[in-house]
Amino acid sequence: MDFYTTYRNNRRLTAALTRHGLSEDFLLVPAADPVPFLYPHGILRTGSTQPWRAEFSPLPGYRLLRTLEGSGEISVDGQTVSCQKDSLLFFPLDRPHTLTASSSGWSCSSLFLDGPAADYYYQRFYTLTASSLTLSRQSGIPLLWDDLFSRLPHSLDDPLWQISALTKLLTELIREASRQDVPPVQSYLLAIRKELHDHYQQHVSLDDLERRFHISKFRIAREFTAAFGKPPITWLNERRMEAAARLLLQTDSRVNEIGSMVGIDNTNHFINLFHRQYSVTPGEYRRLHS
Numbered sequence: 001m002d003f004y005t006t007y008r009n010n011r012r013l014t015a016a017l018t019r020h021g022l023s024e025d026f027l028l029v030p031a032a033d034p035v036p037f038l039y040p041h042g043i044l045r046t047g048s049t050q051p052w053r054a055e056f057s058p059l060p061g062y063r064l065l066r067t068l069e070g071s072g073e074i075s076v077d078g079q080t081v082s083c084q085k086d087s088l089l090f091f092p093l094d095r096p097h098t099l100t101a102s103s104s105g106w107s108c109s110s111l112f113l114d115g116p117a118a119d120y121y122y123q124r125f126y127t128l129t130a131s132s133l134t135l136s137r138q139s140g141i142p143l144l145w146d147d148l149f150s151r152l153p154h155s156l157d158d159p160l161w162q163i164s165a166l167t168k169l170l171t172e173l174i175r176e177a178s179r180q181d182v183p184p185v186q187s188y189l190l191a192i193r194k195e196l197h198d199h200y201q202q203h204v205s206l207d208d209l210e211r212r213f214h215i216s217k218f219r220i221a222r223e224f225t226a227a228f229g230k231p232p233i234t235w236l237n238e239r240r241m242e243a244a245a246r247l248l249l250q251t252d253s254r255v256n257e258i259g260s261m262v263g264i265d266n267t268n269h270f271i272n273l274f275h276r277q278y279s280v281t282p283g284e285y286r287r288l289h290s
Contacts, residue, residue: 002028013053022046022048024046040166045108058285058289063089070107072100074100087132124177133177185227197239244274248289
């Protein structure tokens with residue numbers, strides 16, 4: 001099944017919206033063989049002068065979403081980020097999320113990408129800004145963005161050009177994010193998040209973090225939540241569920257074995273956490289996406 005088919009199958013328009021009210025133009029990029037370390041699934045142009053709402057089940061990869069006119073918002077894990085004109089969002093697609101257009105409509109363009117290098121760029125972006133990036137007048141991103149959208153239809157069989165164009169765009173994105181005037185996150189909080197990200201298979205508690213970083217667990221919980229929007233153990237468990245979702249699709253391991261592989265030996269607890277994040281049990285997730 002190609003990415004566009006998966007995208008359509010995993011999307012549900014929930015607002016009362018006639019077909020002529022929402023225009024979509026999707027360009028699917030054929031999968032390359034061998035699979036590159038950075039590649040596009042496709043690009044999408046969306047336009048509407050009416051309000052609309054779309055709910056998405058998990059998808060592979062990441063989405064870069066640039067707002068051209070109007071406004072909207074994305075909601076995931078109970079948090080909502082506003083999308084205004086000249087804003088750019090970079091977010092993973094591996095959990096349920098909702099896009100909602102404002103009453104005046106929302107015109108945007110999206111780039112869907114994947115690969116190990118995409119993981120790297122997203123982590124760098126998330127370190128610098130946890131929400132959207134507002135493009136400045138001096139930004140080089142719009143030119144790179146428009147060039148990619150205009151040339152990609154003629155470069156569908158040229159993965160080397162695709163890698164080069166994506167690398168230029170993502171590198172400029174990180175550079176611009178680093179120039180944003182945002183309060184820096186304390187270094188110890190970044191170290192904790194990296195520890196949780198890299199070693200999610202290990203058993204970790206707030207007491208462990210207190211001993212490891214010589215900082216009160218109450219301060220860690222308070223400041224980590226303020227910086228990243230959720231407590232450290234919640235953040236860790238979501239990271240574990242992301243890894244579990246990949247293992248469900250990439251291995252034949254049983255559910256209890258996958259739970260242990262991501263650091264949760266209690267199978268019932270693992271199933272409950274997975275259902276909380278993906279709205280289905282691990283077994284149902286495997287059947288839906290196999």
